[in-house]
Amino acid sequence: MEYNFRAIEKKWQQQWKESHAYKVSNDSPKPKCYVLDMFPYPSGAGLHVGHPLGYIATDIYSRYKRLKGFNVLHPMGYDAFGLPAEQYALETGQHPAVTTTQNIKAFREQLDNIGFCYDWDREVNTSDPSYYKWTQWIFLQLFESWYNRINAKAEPISTLTAIFEQEGNSRHACPGDRQRTFTAAEWKNYSEKEQREVLMQYRLAFLDYAEVNWCAALGTVLANDEVINGVSERGGFPVVKKKMRQWFLRITEYADRLLTGLETVNFSDAMKEMQRNWIGKSQGAEVTFSVKGSDHTIEVYTTRPDTIFGVDFVVIAPEHELIQQITSAEQKAEIEKYLEYVQSRSERERMADVKQITGCFTGAYAINPLNGHEIPVWTAEYVLAGYGTGAVMAVPCGDQRDFSFARHFNIPITNIIGDAFNGEEANPTKDAKLQNSGFLDGMDMKPAMDAVIDKLEEMKIGKRQINFKMRDAGFSRQRYWGEPFPIVFKDGIAYPLDEKDLPLELPHVDQYKPGEEGEGPLANITDWVNVAPDVKRETNTMPGYAGSSWYFLRYMDPHNSTTFADRKATDYWNQVDVYVGGTEHAVGHLLYSRMWTKALYDLGHIGFDEPFKSLINQGMIGGSSRLVYRIRGTQQFVSHGLKDQYETDPLHVDVNIVDGLELDMEAFKKWKADYAEATFILEDGKYICGVLLEKMSKRLFNTVNPNDLVNKFGADTFRMYEMFLGPVEQSKPWDTKGIEGVHRFLKKLWRLFADENKGLIVTNDAATPEELKILHKTINKIDGDTSSFSYNTAVSQFMICVNELATMKCNKRAVLEPVLILLTPYAPHFAEELWHLLGNTTSILDAAYPVYDESFTKESTFNYPIAVNGKTRTEMGLPLDADNSALEKEVLASEVVQKWLDGKQPKKVIIVKGRMINVVI
Template sequence: MDYKFSEIEGKWQQFWAQNGTFKAENSYNKPKYYVLDMFPYPSGAGLHVGHPLGYIASDIFARYKRLTGFNVLHPMGYDSFGLPAEQYAIQTGQHPAITTTNNINRYREQLDRIGFSFDWSREIKTSDPSYYRWTQWIFQQLFNSWYNTAIQKAEPIENLIAIFSQQGNASVKAACAETPEFTALQWNELPAKEQQKILLNYRIAYLADSWVNWCPALGTVLANDEVKDGYSERGGHPVEQKLMKQWSLRIAAYADRLLASLNDLDWTDPIKEMQRNWIGKSEGAAIQFSLVDHAKKIEVFSTRPDTIFGATFLVLAPEHELVNQITKADYKDAVAAYQKSAAIKSERDRMSDVKTITGQFTGAYVHHPFLDVQIPVWIGDYVLASYGTGAVMAVPAHDARDYAFAKHFNLNIIEVVAGGDISIASYDAKEGLLLNSDFLNGLTVKEAVKKVIAAIEAAEIGKGKINFRLRDAIFGRQRYWGEPIPVYYQDDIPYLIEQKDLPLTLPSIDKFIPTEDGEPPLARAHDWKYKNEFAYETTTMPGWAGSSWYYLRYMDSQNEQVFANPAALKYWNQVDLYIGGSEHATGHLLYARFFCKFLFDLGYLTFDEPFKKLINQGMIQGRSNFVYRVNGTNQYVSFDLKEQYQTTALHADVNCVENDILNIPKFKASFPEFANAEFILSAGKYYCGFEVEKMSKSKYNVVNPDDIIQRYGADTLRMYEMFLGPLEQSKPWNTNGIEGVHKFLRKFWKLFHNDQFDFQVADAPASKQENKALHKLIKKVQEDIERFSFNTSVSSFMICVNELQDLKCNNKSVLQDLVILLSPYAPHISEELWALLGNSAGSLSTTKFPVYNPEFLVEDEFSYPISINGKTKINLAISLQLNQQSVIDLVLANAEVQKYLEGKIPKKVIFVKGKIINLVV
């Protein structure tokens, strides 16, 4: 039989599904291995060829682990809450649940065709009430906990209440909002409502004022992505920064632990580095500056308190709460105007635009803490309200942004650390001796930091402080398509709904947009009241709520009593291998770590890091094709001739192009605009240009895996995706090379068949060369899988099959081992051949991986490259048995080497056994 991939693939996919081949065993005595993919958001566009890249890699690994004796958990599900479904609902009125179900069904169909070894019996959907019930349950635990910084651990809020009623809050060390001190007696006499208000300052899930992008015209909060240059992407309405009460989580309390335990994770250094920078631990001091003619003080945070004598002005964020109180009458209008202009800029715009320097003097002054001088107070949008205290002491001589600000507004610059030339630029390095600094003069930066902090603390104007860039996470969203927050309000105080009332399901509403008063969509729900009486919270949870703990649910996905039973949690434990994109480096991965630590603190987990090993697959970009329209005509000129004309480049659908040559009839049919197109050809062909861009519908560069599978089969798709390049690297999709991989599978198939395509293998013992080819491959494939270098193992398969073909090998034992080696990569063809070889169907996935025998690979000679001054001249085959001196003697005696030496005697001979010989003359 010829290689009929679609028959074979359909047959085995059905077999696996019917026999539950990849169901993880529930016996907890076998060694386990947990391989997880970042689950997809089911978008309306379906899967494109970029999505399966990571899934194929993890599938190869999961299948490999099964072959090496592990009980493998390899589940899949959907992150199915999200904005696109909601926006589609706003446009069309269709309920997001319907859209989502349709999309999930389509995803499932597409995934099934690729032949993954997922355990579908554990499938989860974050938008399913049976799942989000537990997301809500976790929120309740967060609400019912406080963070005890004395022991660096979350604890039940009852513990805190007990402490309050016995000793007040003076001794409590907690991550909390600023709370006045009270005694036990005062606490016990407080009305319940007041007690609840105070507790809200301590809860890990709490309400707080946060800055958001507010669009008055749409009556909604927008993501930074939805804001372009101060206007909403949808509708182009103005957007401003607004303070809003929002649910938040105290992730910042975990900053130190999130930082510390990074060290023990088997993640790549870049990802760890990104998280470290994101958490952004910096040591410095909080310093208070007292205002001239005003009782208030301005607190700044500085990582360079040593430069305090160089501070020549303060800069507050335009939103800083003191700005309006301290601004002098003459400056009110200018300050208000500046605040307004800053309010329309997003935080990202403010950070990236460093070239335009803007700011405004407030008319106010503060006293320098150690000098008898007054320094002016400015506002400037390079200072962010959300970092530190929202105020900086500007030391222009030693900070680049302060320097630019001072130059622009002609403010004083005082050098206090020697080493730079402050007439040209600021000197930011932390090296050099202090000058112009009173009691710090002559000290190094390090010494000065210590001494000045001591002085600040002695004068009671501040203290040494560790500051984190990581902010608490805003947890409320003004959206419909997310988990309802399981909270109701009584007397303006939030309370949890009872656990027995979970899940709190999404109410049905007429429209998915905010109400006319700018309330979130859930406020549209009629008669939606807790116990028919109390108003529910109307914001929903963010997209990352469900994805922060889903890996736990897979361990016991059907459980209705608990989020997962303790025995399952203990056995499956951490995810051993997690594969997904690096775009989640600081979002999802940080939140999931936070949830894990929190659940660990409460005793639900026995581990406090979710993902032991992490691999980031690169992004598959699109490869767009272009045609070139001669301006003002409907003529299109071939890429290589386009310089002779004035042209406009237009996207051509990549499905009308093969190897950059345009299929003209297909192209004409692709768009009415092109129906009457004329072409200026080059040698009878129309060559298209190309460019690498994001894969998207609008760029006509989306390649659908279904099309590839139909044409070449899933095994070809799987191997080609791996062959494309290193897993971690981003690369453009290009279908051009796929023939090579397909040809390889046909050749592989042919090894088992005679010229008439009858299955035929021989029982004879393997020859030396056959064994060599096989064992070279076993070694290579094993090494490659373990270092996730799948592209190179595909090459090795090709090399091996080419060798066996040359050897006319049809030896059964060699070929059977080859089938096992290939099975993680191309499971369908392997199952088929495995069965043809006489093995019982389906047993391939749990058979044993072949063992490498080094004896077959022993070499006794090596062809040394002989180079002179580092340039290779000739190759000489020399025995590997000889010692260094004999090899060198042999080389120097060689006539050809002598020719190159031209009678000169080498000054030095470099000999690296089995690698190279270099003669230096």
């Protein structure tokens, strides 16, 4: 009876499907556990071995928790809206819905092959109208809400209009327009249009004209995190600034809660740090500088108010409206020229040359409010209009950028930190004593910060101010393959669709070209756009992260047609206990879904305000490319070891036709027509390839399809090998060769149960103490490692256990059966097959997890390493219950220690019970 993994895996996958073994109920007396994978975008390329790493990890965890008596939710679905499907549609004319369906089918087959325990009845697909109905519904919730800063939560817009009618907006500053104030009487006098325009400035989902990252090549606007170094993340096309009417989510209102919420979740420090950096909270002050000879004032934002006596100039952003008003007549032409130059600079250029210092003097002078000094006002592109107040006070002795600027334009530098400033570079210290600083002289910088702000507040020319780097999130795409907005415009005012009219389905189009003004393809369907003579639909669609911002909630109650998820279901499943996915979503997806969760919580739709209790970031699996060396100008290929004797060009070769390092030469000739005539120079009769570690990518011929490995070794081997590679969080290179070791392990374990000729050889004999010892050591190790996602060491322990049992020739049910249960999360088909061969009639998926009993692993003696001066010299088996003086006596008497003592007396003997003994001479 051989280990016939193909038949076994097929049989049990079928059986589990028929018995609905993975069906999960929302109604269970068991404790719940929610284990989630970041759902994939179903690309046409399919899965390679890097993708399932996280899925296998969560699958093992889910099965483990189930064995431990939990009701485990472990769902899977598809993030199916997205650019590639649409790009593909543009190229081939195939409808994205069609290609997406095909891709999903292919993904599903690959996933099923690996034997995951997903409850497929709960599958979600973000492009399915029954799903995006609720994406649209949540969008309307955001549209119909505002953020009440006093209560620190989102509230329905009706509470805001009630406030306006009572007291205007005096206590609720307008987040979209800081200057805007009105009284209750004024509010009531506004026309409907005016009122709705005001409300738009408060809504959590709102329209605004804003400069956005316009990518002409993609015909779309990109989020900040989709633009890398001024080019689009996808495709690498240039991105420029363009003013467009866009939907936004007012995520900035949640900045503080997104920050403090991090303290309540279990993410890695690196992940939290990335989110903190993205949110970018800074504490400082706003200071008003008056402009000499005019009524204008300049508001600057600074995080270092303590350095205010070191201000040598003020810089305002080129986009700042004040520029036109304060520029002197003499500088007018110069400024115009500079502004024109800045206008011509794309974001990309401004980012590319960070070393280049540019700027222009406005001719105006500001007055330092604390010492009355007149200082020049400059404009420079390094100051951004969108951050803080769009103006900075420059302190060259303390800020390198200001220092370089002052040097470049010959602006005199004031030193306020004495010896701490060397005149050659700025010193951004916070630990110096202030000099040259009026009433701050002699003060330490840190307390001076508060002293300055107090003074400014007293003088009514400044105040404490907290700023965030984070901007509101752009929520429109000029694209077809996304959720349509449930919005119509009447007279240019946005109105929501009625809830009963959801979902607003994506209409069919025959072509995917952008609209005339760069709008999405929907703009071309005039009878869809024009609902009534003066009523038009929104033609943008939602971005990729819309559907993924709440999908974890839909899994809880996926077929509900009256709400996005029943409150009973969300209360039961609550937060995701473990979320596993790649770091690439560290900032975007996680922040958006955290914000949506908080908004839904504020509005009373769910009972928790952080979606993911803990997060594990799986490492990337790198590709291990194989290279062949072609002698230049020939079709002759030379083996790696001999290549230096020739002039060669390295070429990538498909890793699937290389066994370890040895090239399959016949397969190589067939691989590409170019190589049909290839000849080889061999070493030891073999062609040995070179190795290069790089990204796993089709282009580099280093991708490995899980299907091939499952075919060759079985899903159980594949699952265990992926885990055996190393810690889940760590990035590591793929090496197909190593899988054989894991496969051997499973076969070896199989042979403890069954013999090729005799069949099942398991006995009911009682286990020996040695057998029980290894069993319980294994139970302890596997239990601990599995619960902590340390699967690589768990697989090692299985191997150690099987090696020992094989040496003992142990075929006893009392030992093997518990091992089988331990193995179930890792190799479920294998375990279930043998479980049934042992005569069990129920499924091993619900077996009782073995319990560790320490009494079987207790030792009475310990093999102490005996060190002399810290260096291990020998080992001695000594009783664990002996007292120190007895141990010392025995150790000193030993031959080896005597040899090292060489007649001398030891200075000291250090005994760590159960660890080691060190003799100091």
